[in-house]
Amino acid sequence: MQWQWLKQADDYLNSIKTYANTVDLLDVAEMLIIAFLVYYILAWMKTTRSWRMLKGLIVIFLFLAIVYIMEMTTIIRLAQNVLGFAVTALIVVLQPELRQALEQLGQKNFLPSIGFSDSSAKKEDAFSERTVNEITKACAEMGKVKTGALIVIERVESLKDYERTGIEVDAIVSSQLLINIFEHNTPLHDGAVIVRGNRITYATCYLPLSDNLGLSKDLGTRHRAGVGISEATDSLTLIVSEETGGISVAHEGKLERHLNAEELKSKIRQIMKMDGEEDAKGRHRRKGKGKAKGEEQAAE
Ligand SMILES: Nc1ncnc2c1ncn2[C@@H]1O[C@H](COP(=O)(O)OP(=O)(O)OP(=O)(O)O)[C@@H](O)[C@H]1O
Numbered sequence: 128m129q130w131q132w133l134k135q136a137d138d139y140l141n142s143i144k145t146y147a148n149t150v151d152l153l154d155v156a157e158m159l160i161i162a163f164l165v166y167y168i169l170a171w172m173k174t175t176r177s178w179r180m181l182k183g184l185i186v187i188f189l190f191l192a193i194v195y196i197m198e199m200t201t202i203i204r205l206a207q208n209v210l211g212f213a214v215t216a217l218i219v220v221l222q223p224e225l226r227q228a229l230e231q232l233g234q235k236n237f238l239p240s241i242g243f244s245d246s247s248a249k250k251e252d253a254f255s256e257r258t259v260n261e262i263t264k265a266c267a268e269m270g271k272v273k274t275g276a277l278i279v280i281e282r283v284e285s286l287k288d289y290e291r292t293g294i295e296v297d298a299i300v301s302s303q304l305l306i307n308i309f310e311h312n313t314p315l316h317d318g319a320v321i322v323r324g325n326r327i328t329y330a331t332c333y334l335p336l337s338d339n340l341g342l343s344k345d346l347g348t349r350h351r352a353g354v355g356i357s358e359a360t361d362s363l364t365l366i367v368s369e370e371t372g373g374i375s376v377a378h379e380g381k382l383e384r385h386l387n388a389e390e391l392k393s394k395i396r397q398i399m400k401m402d403g404e405e406d407a408k409g410r411h412r413r414k415g416k417g418k419a420k421g422e423e424q425a426a427e
Pocket residue numbers: 275276277316317318319332333334335336345346347348349350351352367368369370371
């Protein structure tokens with residue numbers, strides 16, 4: 128029995144060796160191209176809502192695998208009949224994302240859009256503590272004087288589709304600039320501002336309105352637009368009410384109202400997952416201080 132098992136393993140190793148001998152440069156190139164394509168498709172999916180759909184599809188495939196193993200023939204037959212329609216439906220549903228992907232392929236700078244960019248430049252442009260402070264300060268000041276504002280902060284899913292409806296700004300986030308943009312009767316005050324990393328990319332952007340019937344009746348279109356974009360993407364939206372000066376946060380389709388500056392700051396940091404970063408910085412600072420203290424004591 129043991130000999131038979133060993134012989135099988137030997138046969139298997141021999142077949143791998145024979146196959147390995149036939150692998151030429153072209154096969155290696157093909158494998159690299161396939162690996163790149165799979166990486167590109169996954170990286171692209173992660174920045175669109177198709178990522179959530181992929182998770183849904185994985186659940187359906189797991190369910191079908193269980194059904195197949197348990198030989199539930201009726202469900203299998205049903206699934207086989209639906210499969211053809213499902214592929215067509217998927218292409219129709221994902222049509223805007225597919226169009227955007229093809230357009231990106233035609234652009235000169237499509238490599239940075241899928242993550243092949245200079246990492247130091249990326250670090251410089253990342254959403255930082257300073258950006259949190261500037262945005263919080265702007266919201267608090269606009270709230271005090273009842274200036275309406277709508278600020279959408281991009282997370283993983285791209286907001287490029289919504290930027291098309293606005294006017295390019297491309298400037299470092301600062302409280303003064305945000306206050307200036309939303310100032311009444313100025314050309315950029317209408318619509319939403321989009322923030323990517325530490326930059327204000329576009330202003331006057333049009334956002335999809337939420338049709339959530341559960342939203343309070345005293346909320347108008349600014350708040351509906353804020354909730355709408357948070358339903359369509361994983362972004363974080365900050366809304367300052369022109370009527371009350373109240374600050375709200377919309378994320379994952381939920382609206383949190385009446386936040387003060389401190390609550391707003393901690394909400395942004397929590398959703399943008401900056402708590403760990405700050406903890407690490409704090410630990411580093413404490414460590415540095417502790418070390419310096421130790422050195423001082425040793426010197427004494
Ligand atoms: N779809 C949209 N996308 C982006 N901005 C929008 C959209 N709809 C409305 N807005 C912005 O909201 C403003 C109108 O706000 P409205 O008074 O209807 O809303 P609200 O939720 O009651 O807010 P507020 O409490 O500030 O009055 C518009 O001038 C525009 O700047």
